[in-house]
Amino acid sequence: MRLVVAHCSVDYAGRLSAHLPLAPRVLMLKADGSVLIHSDGGSYKPLNWMSPPCSVSVSQPDEHEAAGGVTELWTVRHAKTDDVLVVSLHEILHDSAHELGIDPGLIKDGVEADLQELLAEQIEVLGEGHTLVRREYMTAIGPVDILARDANGRSVAVEIKRRGGVDGVEQLTRYLELMNRDPHIAPVTGVFAAQEIKPQARTLAQDRGIRCVVLDYDAMRGMDDVHARLF
Amino acid sequence: MRLVVAHCSVDYAGRLSAHLPLAPRVLMLKADGSVLIHSDGGSYKPLNWMSPPCSVSVSQPDEHEAAGGVTELWTVRHAKTDDVLVVSLHEILHDSAHELGIDPGLIKDGVEADLQELLAEQIEVLGEGHTLVRREYMTAIGPVDILARDANGRSVAVEIKRRGGVDGVEQLTRYLELMNRDPHIAPVTGVFAAQEIKPQARTLAQDRGIRCVVLDYDAMRGMDDVHARLF
DNA sequence: GCCTTTATCTCGTGC
DNA sequence: GCACGAGGTAAAGGC
Known part of the structure; x- marks a missing residue:
């Protein structure tokens, strides 16, 4: 699990198209390749995300993007559909990685x-x-x-x-x-x-x-x- | 937005009852008081959570809990219903806070x-x-x-x-x-x-x-x- | 593997 | 504020 806090903008193309303008956000990269983009409100649903199975590839911005302040691009591709999530990273405020292992899972009652x-x-x-x-x-x-x-x-x-x-x-x-x-x-x-x-x-x-x-x-x-x- | 990585167990009582056994997890505390408990897999849905409006209160473990390794208890109460989420924290592996501000929000197309x-x-x-x-x-x-x-x-x-x-x-x-x-x-x-x-x-x-x-x-x-x- | 049903659904929208 | 419909619904269970 990698946690990144950064100024970023996000574009998603898949079953629909969606865009997030530049703002500071929390990016959660899970061990299975999935990515979650959270703001400081809403509820448990991220602003945008890519579900597993998927993989992230990091690339350098082109000249135009770099001029716009982009320092790094993450392209998250779904393994089966052609859904793509592109995160344009500007300033990175925090970056840490943590080993969690597989979770034992939730036990429910009352459904x-x-x-x-x-x-x-x-x-x-x-x-x-x-x-x-x-x-x-x-x-x-x-x-x-x-x-x-x-x-x-x-x-x-x-x-x-x-x-x-x-x-x-x-x-x-x-x-x-x-x-x-x-x-x-x-x-x-x-x-x-x-x-x-x-x-x-x-x-x-x-x-x-x-x-x-x-x-x-x-x-x-x-x-x-x-x-x-x-x- | 506060990000905590810790060994913890979790109990939820509200519209249903649910329990998470002790394991390392990511805890996301949002500015509106809401709490999300994420593992390193699954999808964008947390293992457990409390939706806003709610508030967190921190307390010390009793003797029995302390003997079991609990170092801190978070009790998250919903403001309107009587839903309660109790996080029993053991070892804390990471703890950081970040100022994000209000997100400009998602722009959709194709619905x-x-x-x-x-x-x-x-x-x-x-x-x-x-x-x-x-x-x-x-x-x-x-x-x-x-x-x-x-x-x-x-x-x-x-x-x-x-x-x-x-x-x-x-x-x-x-x-x-x-x-x-x-x-x-x-x-x-x-x-x-x-x-x-x-x-x-x-x-x-x-x-x-x-x-x-x-x-x-x-x-x-x-x-x-x-x-x-x-x- | 596909399909159906459930969900602490969440989230918008119209009344 | 409530009720209703849509969702990148996701996730679980049956065939």
């Missing part, structure tokens, strides 16, 4: 998969008398998150999202259309379950006869702890 | 808006005799990218994407359903225009009677230059 697991365990959250048929019920166009049965024994297809938008409703609609064509399983009703359901999505779901259920992750995890203690 | 502009100018790309009605034609559920008329004077709703996936076809389908209920404008046919159309999207579009048109951005920009030269 959609966890929600699905919890809901499968606590399927009664959908309403009294509901029973789980299976998680990841496969259809021709992909897996339905949860297939359940309501108190009357009718099939219920559940689509789970952390944040429920129209996309999720569309997805569930496609599954329902398909499943309701299959006489073995029809009729199937739909439930759209999410920690947060956006108004547009709720409207669309209601319009299509899909029930919306808001999930409380913390409460469900609490219930899960009770389960764990009791059994 | 969906440019495609829409070019297609509006060169509406005949859709087929002979096509004329432009208007861009961003408003409906109750949102704006249709382009409304045009074909050689027979029939309305044509165009959805433009850089990369055409099923989402775009669904979006256009919703517009078409709505517009075809309006006797003033019905019948409306649909055109799905993109630089690249995914096979699934093409199949879905054909199934719904929506025509697919692949756009050549470079060629259209070339035409645009010709336009500019001629007029």
Whole structure:
């Protein structure tokens, strides 16, 4: 990992074209050849970058560039596409290199998969008398998150999202259309379950006869702890 | 902007929980209080981070932590949510601070808006005799990218994407359903225009009677230059 | 290897 | 300020 702080301008040509005017910035060169150009704000996204696999080649500025104050040019080429990032370095304020090794990586907890697991365990959250048929019920166009049965024994297809938008409703609609064509399983009703359901999505779901259920992750995890203690 | 290279472990609690075991990493502390934790690989996304607005407070390790090798604790708290990021620093390998100022920002070119502009100018790309009605034609559920008329004077709703996936076809389908209920404008046919159309999207579009048109951005920009030269 | 789905998405834009 | 759509989305998981 090499860290450089320098006045620079940047040009990118690839899926789009982009340009950064001359200013002081932090340049991060990773061991895999990738380059990140960060400013002192924004969020974690760099102003510009080149993703691996790629390689950097350093060259000297031509007469015109040198006259403009450029001391060094970095040309970063992607190995597979023809994306190119050119960093024109002016004054270099800092330059250091560090050996980091391979990172052991992030351990996560609390994403959609966890929600699905919890809901499968606590399927009664959908309403009294509901029973789980299976998680990841496969259809021709992909897996339905949860297939359940309501108190009357009718099939219920559940689509789970952390944040429920129209996309999720569309997805569930496609599954329902398909499943309701299959006489073995029809009729199937739909439930759209999410920690947060956006108004547009709720409207669309209601319009299509899909029930919306808001999930409380913390409460469900609490219930899960009770389960764990009791059994 | 402060750059620190150090052996550290990290814990995040917020919209999810996450943990990073002890390893050497780069810590980037931005002027707005945000913190990024980078490894020497991956992509532009840090292993972990805290987005602004937030603030860092430094504290000394307790006896137990100190015995484990912790020399300093950084607690990064989000100003609005209760997200917390705790960095447990062990050995510090590098520490430097740099004044960058506010970045002038990125200038982009070649995104969906440019495609829409070019297609509006060169509406005949859709087929002979096509004329432009208007861009961003408003409906109750949102704006249709382009409304045009074909050689027979029939309305044509165009959805433009850089990369055409099923989402775009669904979006256009919703517009078409709505517009075809309006006797003033019905019948409306649909055109799905993109630089690249995914096979699934093409199949879905054909199934719904929506025509697919692949756009050549470079060629259209070339035409645009010709336009500019001629007029 | 390709495709689909998720994301602490981020980021702009229009209301 | 919120909601919605786009992204050089990136990254993970299934087939």
